[in-house]
Amino acid sequence: MLRIQTYFLCALLAFHLHGCQSDGQDKARSVCLLQDPPNQCGDFCLSVLEPLLNHIAKHQEQWNTSDALKLQDTQAKLDKIQTTLVGQTTSFDDLKGRLERTETNQKDLHNESQIKIEGLQSSLQEMGKNFEERLLKIEVQQNAIQTKMETERAALQTTLTRIYHTIEFPKFKLIGSRYFYIDDTENSWPEAKESCREMGAHLAAIKDAEELAAIKVKLTKKRYWLGINDREFSGVYMSVASGKRAPFLKWGSGEPNHAGNAERCVELLGGIEMNDNKCSDKYGFICQSDTEF
Numbered sequence: 001m002l003r004i005q006t007y008f009l010c011a012l013l014a015f016h017l018h019g020c021q022s023d024g025q026d027k028a029r030s031v032c033l034l035q036d037p038p039n040q041c042g043d044f045c046l047s048v049l050e051p052l053l054n055h056i057a058k059h060q061e062q063w064n065t066s067d068a069l070k071l072q073d074t075q076a077k078l079d080k081i082q083t084t085l086v087g088q089t090t091s092f093d094d095l096k097g098r099l100e101r102t103e104t105n106q107k108d109l110h111n112e113s114q115i116k117i118e119g120l121q122s123s124l125q126e127m128g129k130n131f132e133e134r135l136l137k138i139e140v141q142q143n144a145i146q147t148k149m150e151t152e153r154a155a156l157q158t159t160l161t162r163i164y165h166t167i168e169f170p171k172f173k174l175i176g177s178r179y180f181y182i183d184d185t186e187n188s189w190p191e192a193k194e195s196c197r198e199m200g201a202h203l204a205a206i207k208d209a210e211e212l213a214a215i216k217v218k219l220t221k222k223r224y225w226l227g228i229n230d231r232e233f234s235g236v237y238m239s240v241a242s243g244k245r246a247p248f249l250k251w252g253s254g255e256p257n258h259a260g261n262a263e264r265c266v267e268l269l270g271g272i273e274m275n276d277n278k279c280s281d282k283y284g285f286i287c288q289s290d291t292e293f
């Protein structure tokens, strides 16, 4: 800009000087007619150019002042922007630090929670194990108590049964698991049945081979009546004690044979096998106290 102004000023001065020379040649158009320009134009030119130079100087000063102010203003703005950026950077660093601390706290909290959860799980497992052990121990104790109670109850029942039979069936003995009375006197089957009934008992049936074996060792004679017959339906052997079919029959070879169509009552022969025989025959007899079989 300064160069342009200087060029413009020089051009204006040259044009003015040229004008003076032209006017000297053409007297009719000029009041500035110079015959010796270097000497004659000095004061005149200075007086003419002084306002212009002052004006240029003034503007130059304004321009300089203006540039300085603009530069200063720009610098201030840059400083302000820099300050803002520094502040924002500081805030960003602060936020970053807070974020990192928050993440660290979260990790610590997570780890602490995980440790507590694992501790609780371990405690629960230990408690569960202890409960299972205690429960198992209690169950064992309960089973032992129950077994003991059942044993004592069975013993008490046996004692009460023995006392009961001692009072109610004084002639009866415990053979195997039941009470029997063995009579060696000779009686017909109906007489034997009546004799048992008079004692509050029944002519006996035998429940199984084990009981038969237990009775056998108590016998002193060969033949004993049992409370078994097929007098109502031929071939259907009933127990007079229970009113049901006889639970155990162990026939001798070829028996029952209904010999002479007269054998309807059952005897125990030799303590080992059964035979149908005439009910009027007289043998010993066996009674039972119960009606179970």
Ligand SMILES: [Ca+2]
Residues within 6 Å of the ligand: 255, 256, 257, 258, 259, 263, 275, 276, 277
């Ligand atoms: Ca027979």
